[in-house]
Amino acid sequence: MGKLLCDSTTTVAETTFQTPTSPIVHWRDDPKVTVDNSEQTLTISEQTTWEDVIGLEDQQRRHLQRLQSKGVLWKHPKNDESYPVVVFKLSHGGDVSADGNCLFTASQRAMVASEMDARELRRRTARRFVEDFGSVSGEEREAINNAIKHMYSPDLKNGWGIHVVQEVKLLAKKEDRVALDSAIDELVLLGMQREMAAESIYKERCMAVNDGPSWAKYMSISGSHDDEYDIITLQYTEEGLLYIDENRKGHAAAFGDDIAIECLATEFKREIYVVQAHGSDGMVDEENCVFFLPHRPRSEICEPPFFLFMKGTGWCGAGADHYEPLIAHPSSHLSQEKVAVVLGGH
Incomplete structure (x- = not known):
């Protein structure tokens, strides 16, 4: 199994996670994140703001803006000094097609994985x-x-x-x-x-x-x-x-269930958080209208997590089964004490 590598003198924004089976990802503070995939380089430009995301109620939008401005603190489940604590700003990664492959398209975009497409992710899962x-x-x-x-x-x-x-x-x-x-x-x-x-x-x-x-x-x-x-x-x-x-056109298996997400997490040795945003008719207040559903790999965690988004206006229909990507921008400039959410650890 791979090991999470961290130099204790390195700042959060410069932390490198490395596994034998995944590309090395160098995290930076800049809203443009460069990912070195050995043979090719992919640059992600600054993402859509939450004001531009359709289908959100005001309370959902305000809460999601807090996740972007204050950040989300992630601790490795082992929760010791050998593993870095990272603060991520979460921004929306744009719409993906509702063609049945949205779980994998969103995951590919959230991982900034240019070396594979959604169908390859599905096959690997x-x-x-x-x-x-x-x-x-x-x-x-x-x-x-x-x-x-x-x-x-x-x-x-x-x-x-x-x-x-x-x-x-x-x-x-x-x-x-x-x-x-x-x-x-x-x-x-x-x-x-x-x-x-x-x-x-x-x-x-x-x-x-x-x-x-x-x-x-x-x-x-x-x-x-x-x-x-x-x-x-x-x-x-x-x-x-x-x-x-009767599916005469042969559409894809659209439902991304917990089993599929856990297999995807295991394949890449990363936690996957599904961020669900519920509307006011879901009978939740603003403080609780957004919550994180963790999916841990069956193996050792050797990479930082990635995040998927589901939105809806009610409890039962929240997001239906459509996933959208969230882009996690690590930042050393955000206060660990004032983050919007703390994830991971014991």
Whole structure:
């Protein structure tokens, strides 16, 4: 494993984090951050101000401006003098396309990782999951399978006190789509309603996303023609089937769940903080309208964290499943005693 390197005489703004698998990142105070990726150099210009970000209420905007002006203090979880304390100013990293790859597009931008694109990040995340899933204990594997089943193949007899609509995800091989359509048409000719026929055929012949191996196939789907599977979504209300998304255009697996974010954190040996901003109809006051959801890697932390942003106007719909990047500017000029938020440590 890599080791977090720090010269105790170095200021926070000049701290270098190094791992054998990640590019060396030299942090600077300037709002333009230069990242040396050995073969190429990427310069990030000053980011969008919070005044320019659409869809925010005034209380959200004021709180987010505090994060940028006062900073966020991050301590390594080991919380000893061997590891640097860093103060970051958080600014919005701009909009990303809602094409199903937003978790990975936002992560690529937040990491300032010019050497890879969103699809490469998705592939590495799925591959990391497969490697880790194969090495866990039987008890942990069962817990992971149960969590996946709960999210993507829920028990439709329960859960209606929380959800108005529940979704079941299925995987259809692209090469089987013509045969699936023919089977559905046969049932329609026999007098079955098409929606009921499609539900029956898809549930019978497609792969349910209900365990680790099927989740890895699901999360690998990037919306490319090279994808092996298409995602079929069955939507249900308590009364029964509501709608079938047959996904004729082959869109990506859009939902960035906690498992995916933890795998991404593990792959890069970094904590990932999802910063959620809730509106006034989420029944929270201004002091609590923004909060940080940490995702720690399963391995040693060898790099500083990166941050993702989700915004919304209510508790249940906050951000939906759309991620945007936050750019973390380290600064030695901000007071550690007056920061807006303290993260990490014990």
